[in-house]
Amino acid sequence: MSSPDESESARPEPAGTPTEPATPDRVFRSGAGIAGGVLLLGLGGWLAGDALLRGSGMTPWRALAALIALVPLVVAYTVRPAVYANNQRLKIRNPFRTIVLPWASVDDVKASYSCEVLSGAEKYQLWAIPVSLRARKSANRRQARAAAADPSGRTSALGMPDRSTRASADQAVDDLRELAERHGREAGAQGPVEVRWAYEILAPLVAGTILLAILALVG
16 A cells, blocks of 8 residues: 555646746767768768869769768768757657657657667657667676675676766666656646657758759769
């Protein structure tokens, strides 16, 4: 039998309860992905610029079409992905979509071979939080060494309270799961899931691809 305090905390917030203002977003991004994207954009800009300035015939046009098609693609997979979390919702910015999930709609956040959010029958990947199996194995070895060196026997090799022994993706998933559990019943965390396509990425990608196809047919 649960205590009155526990029963009270388990109930959803009443409909008339005023919602708390949204807190500043915590942002999760891949530094390595952004760095790789910037390098690719710089290399592509240098090659395309050289072709535009020095190329002859159809070469400048092909370089321009390739630039229009490839720049949004590189941006989509490297610079664009991000995860924003506050006390009301989880916002996932993936390569071609933006998904906004109020915490009440989040069933679980997990990391296996990729980081994922489960919401009903839907599953959304977190592109901004890549899972490194190498980093996870390294973290498991650190946990095992710490457990073996603990004379009190209170340290478990399966779970360490010290965040420094966790892989970065697993730390981020733990943080997001904690936010979902803490805010899921609050009035400001209710609402439907929203999915928006990133037309600012898709439009130039499609235009550049069509232009490349036309130039290939023209010869």
